[in-house]
Amino acid sequence: MPSPKGIWSIITASSVGTLIEWYDFYIFGSLSTIIAVKFFPSGNPTTALLSTLATFAAGFIVRPFGALVFGRLGDIIGRKYTFLLTLVLMGSSTFLIGCIPSYATIGGWAPFLVLLLRLLQGLALGGEYGGAATYVAEHSPAHRRGYFTSWIQTTATLGLFISLGVILSIRRIVGVEEFTNGNGWRYPFLLSIVLVIVSIIIRMKMSESPLFAKLKKEGNTSKNPLKESFGHKLNFKMVLLALFGATMGQGVIWYTGQFYAQSFILTKCNIEYEQANTIILIALLIATPFFVVFGSLSDKWGRKHIMLAGMLLGILLYRPIFNQLFKIADRTGLAAIATETKNSEMKDKDGTVVLTRVMTANFADGSSSKITTKQKTGTPDVITKQIVLNDSGKWKMVGLVALMVLFVTMVYGPIAAFLVELFPTRIRYTSMSLPYHIGNGVFGGLVPFIATLITTIPGTNHLSGLWYPIGVASLCFVIGVFFLPNKIDKQVTD
Amino acid sequence: MNHTRRITGLLCILIAVAAIVILITSAVHNIESGGKTDISKPIPWIIIIAVFTPIAAGLAIFGWYAWKKEYNNE
Numbered sequence: 001m002p003s004p005k006g007i008w009s010i011i012t013a014s015s016v017g018t019l020i021e022w023y024d025f026y027i028f029g030s031l032s033t034i035i036a037v038k039f040f041p042s043g044n045p046t047t048a049l050l051s052t053l054a055t056f057a058a059g060f061i062v063r064p065f066g067a068l069v070f071g072r073l074g075d076i077i078g079r080k081y082t083f084l085l086t087l088v089l090m091g092s093s094t095f096l097i098g099c100i101p102s103y104a105t106i107g108g109w110a111p112f113l114v115l116l117l118r119l120l121q122g123l124a125l126g127g128e129y130g131g132a133a134t135y136v137a138e139h140s141p142a143h144r145r146g147y148f149t150s151w152i153q154t155t156a157t158l159g160l161f162i163s164l165g166v167i168l169s170i171r172r173i174v175g176v177e178e179f180t181n182g183n184g185w186r187y188p189f190l191l192s193i194v195l196v197i198v199s200i201i202i203r204m205k206m207s208e209s210p211l212f213a214k215l216k217k218e219g220n221t222s223k224n225p226l227k228e229s230f231g232h233k234l235n236f237k238m239v240l241l242a243l244f245g246a247t248m249g250q251g252v253i254w255y256t257g258q259f260y261a262q263s264f265i266l267t268k269c270n271i272e273y274e275q276a277n278t279i280i281l282i283a284l285l286i287a288t289p290f291f292v293v294f295g296s297l298s299d300k301w302g303r304k305h306i307m308l309a310g311m312l313l314g315i316l317l318y319r320p321i322f323n324q325l326f327k328i329a330d331r332t333g334l335a336a337i338a339t340e341t342k343n344s345e346m347k348d349k350d351g352t353v354v355l356t357r358v359m360t361a362n363f364a365d366g367s368s369s370k371i372t373t374k375q376k377t378g379t380p381d382v383i384t385k386q387i388v389l390n391d392s393g394k395w396k397m398v399g400l401v402a403l404m405v406l407f408v409t410m411v412y413g414p415i416a417a418f419l420v421e422l423f424p425t426r427i428r429y430t431s432m433s434l435p436y437h438i439g440n441g442v443f444g445g446l447v448p449f450i451a452t453l454i455t456t457i458p459g460t461n462h463l464s465g466l467w468y469p470i471g472v473a474s475l476c477f478v479i480g481v482f483f484l485p486n487k488i489d490k491q492v493t494d
Numbered sequence: 495m496n497h498t499r500r501i502t503g504l505l506c507i508l509i510a511v512a513a514i515v516i517l518i519t520s521a522v523h524n525i526e527s528g529g530k531t532d533i534s535k536p537i538p539w540i541i542i543i544a545v546f547t548p549i550a551a552g553l554a555i556f557g558w559y560a561w562k563k564e565y566n567n568e
Contacts, residue, residue, distance in 0.1 A: 240556040
């Protein structure tokens with residue numbers, strides 16, 4: 001085992017690279033509205049198709065596929081070179097997205113290239129996590145495996161934090177107009193190359209995992225990790241247990257606590273963009289250290305109890321928490337102390353007159369609302385609403401989101417150690433990557449789609465979409481309670 | 495505990511079948527020609543059903559193993 005100083009350089013090198021990969025993956029999602037305008041103009045069926053593929057195929061198909069491709073590679077040639085490769089692939093794809101001329105400049109090539117690069121991002125992400133978690137776990141002493149691997153677990157949330165921070169900062173520096181309609185949105189993508197180069201230099205200096213190096217020296221590495229992982233019943237049973245007893249529930253808790261919460265605050269509560277993202281940023285900052293706290297506690301209490309407790313809290317408290325978020329933003333019944341209405345008229349690109357009415361209202365509690373109505377002949381009115389909360393409302397929302405991220409830290413903090421301990425070294429990268437990416441990419445990634453689907457059912461309301469994550473987490477919880485062991489596997493050299 | 499595992503296994507098989515049936519009927523119900531939103535376009539449904547079918551099969555296999563006492567304590 002490495003010295004205490006050595007393990008920290010291993011954790012830093014692994015975590016920084018994984019963090020950058022998450023950052024790269026998230027900026028595309030966070031800037032998807034601008035990307036849609038630049039590369040996938042509406043009204044064109046081909047670009048609409050490519051846009052849909054970029055949204056759905058990257059997460060649902062390519063991520064699990066990346067887990068298989070790079071997992072296999074990692075179990076054959078080694079962890080170090082495989083997750084170095086995923087980093088190069090992710091960094092160069094992200095940088096190139098920032099370089100592609102818009103649809104207005106090069107036409108159909110633009111959406112095609114963006115789709116291709118987005119798919120490469122998904123592929124790289126599918127290969128990164130398993131490598132980093134395995135690499136750190138195989139360097140960690142048994143009694144602190146949960147603690148050391150939990151640093152890898154912080155990267156997904158910190159990646160979101162940094163992506164939001166960079167986007168908000170650049171938006172402020174260059175101005176909203178330049179960021180949205182000029183080239184400002186490209187800077188977060190271009191910045192990625194600097195981060196990736198630094199990370200590659202750090203990772204190049206790392207040596208191979210000692211457990212894998214030993215296996216390789218003895219000639220005991222797997223010749224066909226895919227067949228061993230999924231073709232041998234004993235191991236396949238463990239893959240199924242990892243998926244349905246842990247990662248499936250973890251994926252929906254993770255997605256709901258971070259991304260669905262963000263989307264809910266923006267679209268259902270109508271909180272102003274910058275305030276909504278600031279709320280998320282502060283909540284992430286408050287809760288992130290708990291990944292390490294719960295990772296460390298899992299070394300004492302076992303992985304299962306902490307993960308399932310996080311899942312149960314999500315199941316029981318999601319609806320009251322989201323209901324409270326909605327109530328905080330609801331201005332119904334509040335009397336405005338000052339109102340103002342402004343009307344303006346301008347011509348659209350096609351020469352049609354667009355009437356815009358902006359109604360602002362200030363309330364006694366210090367909050368305000370702005371309702372914009374755009375009327376254009378022959379099309380339905382477009383109404384947008386923006387609410388700016390007072391400090392009290394803002395901090396209440398921060399507290400509620402931080403609470404949900406706390407549930408995320410409970411299920412997500414110990415899971416790397418849990419997955420590593422479930423599988424043998426020779427097929428560990430492959431076996432743990434697939435359930436992780438199906439749990440997070442497919443079950444987690446389906447949250448917005450299924451939530452929207454549920455709200456189409458008559459009689460449903462703004463909270464009904466939560467039945468999907470609650471249902472999936474409940475099934476996973478039941479399977480976890482009855483099937484998962486709570487033991488901490490001291491021996492991962494098998 | 496072992497008896498509960500068998501019941502849970504049976505429940506998993508039923509949920510796997512129900513999930514696929516619900517997804518397919520929802521797709522048929524929601525897809526519209528020239529649909530503008532994701533749930534009214536065919537491509538997301540094709541991707542989701544194609545990806546989810548083997549996962550549901552996996553859940554059913556898990557349930558079957560549980561029913562056959564493959565996960566039971568010795």
